[in-house]
Amino acid sequence: MRCSQMSSFIVMDIVKEAENYKDCIHFEIGQPDLPPSPKVKQALHVSIDENKFSYTQSHGLVELREKIAQHYQTTYGVTIDIEQIFLTPGTSGAFLIAYALTLGKGTTLGFSDPSYPCYKNFAYLLEIHPCFMPIGKEDNFELHVKHLEPHALDALQISSPANPTGNIYDRENLKSLVTYCEKKNIAFISDELYHGLTYEKEASCALEFGSKNVYVINGFSKYYCLPGQRLGWVIVPKEKIRHAEMVAQNLFICAPTLSQYGALEAFDDAYLKEIKAEFQKRRDYLYGELSQLFDIDAKPEGAFYIWANVSHYSDDSFSFAKELLENIHIATTPGVDFGTNGTNCYIRFAYTRSIEHMREGVERLKNYLKEKNENQ
Structure with missing residues (x-):
């Protein structure tokens, strides 16, 4: 068996540690916070x-x-x-x-x-x-x-x-x-x-x-x-x-x-239209904000993720994700979870929480990266 070659989800280590911070802002998990159709x-x-x-x-x-x-x-x-x-x-x-x-x-x-x-x-x-x-x-x-x-x-x-x-x-x-x-x-x-x-x-x-x-x-x-x-x-x-x-x-x-x-009741077209519209609003907000902080190779056309190039700040995405979590209580997913093709320079942001929730995270991120730049 080659099971020993299996890798764990690094993001799950982030999730576990994020539980230690009651004020944590969550960008890490690809799980919608919205309920299903009534x-x-x-x-x-x-x-x-x-x-x-x-x-x-x-x-x-x-x-x-x-x-x-x-x-x-x-x-x-x-x-x-x-x-x-x-x-x-x-x-x-x-x-x-x-x-x-x-x-x-x-x-x-x-x-x-x-x-x-x-x-x-x-x-x-x-x-x-x-x-x-x-x-x-x-x-x-x-x-x-x-x-x-x-x-x-x-x-x-x-x-x-x-x-x-x-x-x-x-x-x-x-x-x-x-x-x-x-x-x-x-x-x-x-x-x-x-x-x-x-x-x-x-x-x-x-x-x-x-x-x-x-x-x-x-x-x-x-x-x-x-x-x-x-x-x-x-x-x-x-x-x-x-x-x-x-x-x-x-x-x-x-x-x-x-x-x-x-x-059996999940194919509720009217409700799903609202779900789609909400995620598009979140995509537009977060993409607009993160584009000012990181290089983003492509505006996401679907799903609910943004793949952000953080090489200006780090070439170790896991360490950078840990740094953000420990210093400003922002949870993200390190790019190295997804492969080896330059992924050490990327982190993934999920827009699966409300804009109000994400806005607090963006403000923390802006202030932290500004201070980081000034100290470099």
């Missing part, structure tokens, strides 16, 4: 009253999979058989299904550097070889076919909108990647967890381009404001349905039942 809460209460505590089938509730399928038809014009949809315990369960269906011991999974840390950690857990492909502002933080060509990949993982950069893959580039992977028999795994939280432009779904070798992952933790309900989903190719069913049965039997009943 309809979700009502559905949960009803489910409890009706004693809906039993297992569901491993696929998940038929009614919920029908709503998810309708969502893809309405939003992307994509028709999906509900048997292709598997409800999972968070997106972590969805990643495990996708990896189990496409990869085996010694095979190679490609993804960008920087990217979400769990990709490589799941690879190590399953004895899959992770292939790190550096990207930067010159690529708009997107992988392109040119990045893939030098490598012998068995699967490719992308995320759009991305964590930690907030960029959205250009539609034509996404199509080119899907087409290339189809020709090369490379499984294409698309993490679309932040779909819905998009601002100036919409994100395309990897299923829109007709490939039969695409796996799409999404969930209810971000846009739908249900992080603690631990509910995600994966859409698999039709020929993989039975295999996915066996993996799901053995990994987790089924996703949390109450969470599934609550999520």
Whole structure:
């Protein structure tokens, strides 16, 4: 086993230490502070009253999979058989299904550097070889076919909108990647967890381009404001349905039942429109303020993160994040959580708290960095 190669989330050390400061300003966790639709809460209460505590089938509730399928038809014009949809315990369960269906011991999974840390950690857990492909502002933080060509990949993982950069893959580039992977028999795994939280432009779904070798992952933790309900989903190719069913049965039997009943009411379009508008206001505020303090390679197009270059102040993002936490009680995520491609010069700010909360943090940051500059 290569589990010893797994890295912990450094941000969780920051979270733990931040608990020591009652006046801490939180920019570290990618967890929305907004509640889900009131309809979700009502559905949960009803489910409890009706004693809906039993297992569901491993696929998940038929009614919920029908709503998810309708969502893809309405939003992307994509028709999906509900048997292709598997409800999972968070997106972590969805990643495990996708990896189990496409990869085996010694095979190679490609993804960008920087990217979400769990990709490589799941690879190590399953004895899959992770292939790190550096990207930067010159690529708009997107992988392109040119990045893939030098490598012998068995699967490719992308995320759009991305964590930690907030960029959205250009539609034509996404199509080119899907087409290339189809020709090369490379499984294409698309993490679309932040779909819905998009601002100036919409994100395309990897299923829109007709490939039969695409796996799409999404969930209810971000846009739908249900992080603690631990509910995600994966859409698999039709020929993989039975295999996915066996993996799901053995990994987790089924996703949390109450969470599934609550999520039946999560597709509340009027409420979700308000959620999106609120996060866009927060993005605009924090981007405007941080742009005066740090170099920001790209204005985030989606999700709720800002990837800030702090090299003017430090070339050790973990030490800098610790410094901000200890001296002015601001919690951020060190860039080194997300890879090795220059990440020691970046920290990630999450705009998952109110503007009032963030404003206090910005003022502390301005005063601290001003004093730091004067003392250099």
